[in-house]
Amino acid sequence: MPPTTQVPPAAAGARTGAPPGEPAIAVRGLVKSFGDVRALDGVSFEAAPGTVLGLLGPNGAGKTTAVRVLATLLAPDAGSVCVAGLDVVEDATKLRHQIGLAGQYAAIDENLTGLENLVMVGRLYGMPRAQAKARGRELLGDFDLLDAADRPAKTYSGGMRRRLDLAAALVAKPPVLFLDEPTSGLDPRSRLALWETIEALVAEGTTLLLTTQYLDEADRLADRIAVIDHGKVIAEGTPDELKDRVGGERLEARLTDDADVAAAVRALAPMGDEPPVADGSVVKVGVRRRSGALVEAVRRLDEAGVGVDDLGMRRPTLDDVFLALTGRVAESADEDQIDENERTAP
Amino acid sequence: MRRLVTDTMIVTERNLVRLTRAPDLVLAFTVQPVMFLLLFVYVFGGAIVTPGYEYKDFLLPGIIVQNIAFGGFVTALGLNEDVKKGLIDRFRSLPMARPAVLAGRTLADVFTNALSVAVLLGTGLIIGFSFQASFIEIIGGLGLLLLFGYAFSWVFAWLGLLVSSPEAANSVGFIAVFPLTFVSSAFVPPESMPGALKWFAEVNPFSIVVNAMRALWIGGPAGNNVWGAVVWSLVILVIFAPLAVRRYRRAASS
Numbered sequence A: 001m002p003p004t005t006q007v008p009p010a011a012a013g014a015r016t017g018a019p020p021g022e023p024a025i026a027v028r029g030l031v032k033s034f035g036d037v038r039a040l041d042g043v044s045f046e047a048a049p050g051t052v053l054g055l056l057g058p059n060g061a062g063k064t065t066a067v068r069v070l071a072t073l074l075a076p077d078a079g080s081v082c083v084a085g086l087d088v089v090e091d092a093t094k095l096r097h098q099i100g101l102a103g104q105y106a107a108i109d110e111n112l113t114g115l116e117n118l119v120m121v122g123r124l125y126g127m128p129r130a131q132a133k134a135r136g137r138e139l140l141g142d143f144d145l146l147d148a149a150d151r152p153a154k155t156y157s158g159g160m161r162r163r164l165d166l167a168a169a170l171v172a173k174p175p176v177l178f179l180d181e182p183t184s185g186l187d188p189r190s191r192l193a194l195w196e197t198i199e200a201l202v203a204e205g206t207t208l209l210l211t212t213q214y215l216d217e218a219d220r221l222a223d224r225i226a227v228i229d230h231g232k233v234i235a236e237g238t239p240d241e242l243k244d245r246v247g248g249e250r251l252e253a254r255l256t257d258d259a260d261v262a263a264a265v266r267a268l269a270p271m272g273d274e275p276p277v278a279d280g281s282v283v284k285v286g287v288r289r290r291s292g293a294l295v296e297a298v299r300r301l302d303e304a305g306v307g308v309d310d311l312g313m314r315r316p317t318l319d320d321v322f323l324a325l326t327g328r329v330a331e332s333a334d335e336d337q338i339d340e341n342e343r344t345a346p
Numbered sequence B: 001m002r003r004l005v006t007d008t009m010i011v012t013e014r015n016l017v018r019l020t021r022a023p024d025l026v027l028a029f030t031v032q033p034v035m036f037l038l039l040f041v042y043v044f045g046g047a048i049v050t051p052g053y054e055y056k057d058f059l060l061p062g063i064i065v066q067n068i069a070f071g072g073f074v075t076a077l078g079l080n081e082d083v084k085k086g087l088i089d090r091f092r093s094l095p096m097a098r099p100a101v102l103a104g105r106t107l108a109d110v111f112t113n114a115l116s117v118a119v120l121l122g123t124g125l126i127i128g129f130s131f132q133a134s135f136i137e138i139i140g141g142l143g144l145l146l147l148f149g150y151a152f153s154w155v156f157a158w159l160g161l162l163v164s165s166p167e168a169a170n171s172v173g174f175i176a177v178f179p180l181t182f183v184s185s186a187f188v189p190p191e192s193m194p195g196a197l198k199w200f201a202e203v204n205p206f207s208i209v210v211n212a213m214r215a216l217w218i219g220g221p222a223g224n225n226v227w228g229a230v231v232w233s234l235v236i237l238v239i240f241a242p243l244a245v246r247r248y249r250r251a252a253s254s
Helices: A009-016 A063-070 A114-124 A129-142 A158-170 A188-203 A215-221 A239-246 A258-271 A293-303 A318-326 A335-344 B002-021 B023-029 B031-047 B055-070 B073-084 B087-093 B100-126 B135-162 B166-182 B195-203 B205-217 B225-253
Strands: A025-034 A037-047 A052-056 A078-083 A099-102 A176-180 A207-212 A224-229 A232-237 A250-255 A277-279 A282-286 A308-314
Touching: A025 A063, A037 A052, A037 A063, A037 A078, A037 A207, A037 A224, A037 A232, A052 A063, A052 A215, A063 A078, A063 A176, A063 A207, A099 A158, A099 B087, A114 A129, A114 A158, A114 B002, A129 A158, A158 A176, A158 A188, A188 A207, A188 A215, A207 A215, A215 A239, A224 A239, A224 A318, A232 A239, A232 A318, A239 A318, A250 A258, A250 A293, A258 A277, A258 A282, A258 A293, A293 A308, B002 B023, B002 B073, B002 B100, B023 B031, B023 B100, B031 B055, B031 B100, B055 B100, B055 B135, B055 B166, B055 B205, B073 B087, B073 B100, B073 B135, B073 B166, B100 B135, B100 B225, B135 B166, B135 B205, B135 B225, B195 B205, B205 B225
Parallel strands: A052 A207, A052 A224, A099 A176, A176 A207
Antiparallel strands: A025 A037, A025 A078, A224 A232, A250 A282, A250 A308, A277 A282
16 A cells, blocks of 8 residues: 555645545546547546556557546546546646646657756746756656756657656646556566556555556556446456456466366366366366465376476456456457547548 | 746747757758759749849749748648647646647747748848848838748648648648749749739739738839738738637647
C-alpha cells in the first residue's frame, strides 16, 4: 500500500485536491459515442486518493477514450465524471491544474531539448521561467536524463522519450496522473525501469489511473483493476481477486508419450481445485500455490512413471482473464483507430 | 487576457527555437526565394515586357508577396505534426489559454516572414531595385506584407489541421496557392494573358496585394489597391481564423 494511509485525512485531501473522504477519481455511467460506435457504454469506476487504478482491456476496449474524457480532452455524452473533486466539464479549467497526462505516444517537441520541453510545459502551467527551469532540471535528474538535458529530443531513444514525456506530465506535481499505456512499445528493460519510476511516484501519494493491455503490468502497479471490454466494465477488483477468478497460474506438462495422459491427469489432480485438462500430449492444471509447484509436479509425475519432455508454469494473460470472464478471447476493436481518424480526417 | 498573451509568447518562442534546430527550414525562407528572384530577373526578365518599369522593379514586390503567402507553410506542417504526435493533446490538458496554440504558431510566422522579406529586399537592393516611395510608404508596404502574410498563416493553419499528413499539407498547399500566385500580376502584367486568365488575374486578391505593393513602393497606380489589399487580408483572416479554431477544437476533441 502507498504510504497515504499514514497521512492525516486532511493532508491527504490537500494533496489530491479532493475533499477528504471522497475518491480522487469518480466515474459514473460514462457514455461516449463516435458516430455509431459506442466507445464507452455506461462505464463506472472509482479510485481512492493515493491509489492506482488499472484499466485493463484489449485495443479498442475504450480505455483511451476514458482517459481522454478524464483529462478534459473529450466531453462525455452522458454520466458524471469527477477528478480531484472537480467536474470534468464544469470545472475543466480548474481541473487542468490538478492533472498530468502522458498518452500513448511521447508528446514531446523533438526539436526542443529535453530541458526546453519541460520548461515550456512548466511555463504553460503558469510558472515563472526560473522556477520552470529549476523544476525541469529536478525532473531530468529524477528520470536519469540530466546528461541529455541540452540535446534535442529527436536524438533520444524510445525509452528516453517516454521518460521525458512522463516527466512533462509531472512538471506541476499534479495530484492525479493519467498514463495511457505507458510502456507499450518499450523493451523489457525500459519497461521495468518505468515501472519502478511509477511506483516511486505513487509512493509519494499521487493518484494514478493507468491503462494497459498487459495483465502483469496491472498486477504489479495497480491497487484495483477494472477490466474493460467493448466500452463496458466487465470486472472490477484487486489484482488478487481477479486472478482468483481467472484461476491463478497454470502448470503445463508436455508428455513424452501420449499414452501416459490418463496417468498424468491422475497424478496432477491433487494439485489443483479443478481437474487437469489434457490437450494432445499437454496436460494443464491450475495450481493453488506457485511455490514448490514445479518440484511437486516433477515428483508426482516421476512416481507415476510418466516421462516428461517439458514442464513449466504459465502466468495467466489478458486472454486468460477474458476467457474466464467472458468465455471468449479478447478481441481488438478499432476504437483507437476511430479516434485517430476522427482526429485527423475531415 | 494576460494568460493569453503569455501563453501565446511561449508557443511563439517554441516555434522559433525550433527553426534554429532545423537549418533546412531556414533555407526555405531565405535561399529559396532569393534563387527565385535571381532566376526570374536574369533568366525570364529580358523576355518580359513591363511598360513603365524595369523588370526587377516590377518583379520584387510580386515575388515578395508570393513568398509571404507561402510563409504559412511552416504552420500547416507544424500543426499537422503536433496533432499526429499528441502534442495538441498535451497542450489541451494544460491550464493554458485555449487559442494560444494557434495564435503562437501564426505569430511565429510573422517573424519568419519578416526575415524572408528582409532577405529578399536586401538582395533586391543589391541587384539594383530602387524605391520610388516615401519612408512612410515603405513602412506601410512592410506592414501590409506582414498583415497579408499573417492572414495567410491562418489559411495554412486550417489546412494543416484538415489534412491527414504533413506530406498532404505540403502538396495541397502547393496545388492551391501556387497557381493563385502565378495567375496574378506578380510576375507578368495580366494584359499579356489570354481572356479568362486575364480576368482572373485582375480580380485575384494576390494581384490586388501585389498592385498595392507597387503603388506603395515603386509609384504604381494606387487606385483602391492599398485599401483593397487591407480589406482582402482582413476578409481572409475573418474567414479562416474561425475555421482554423473550429478545426482545432475538433481535431483535439474527438
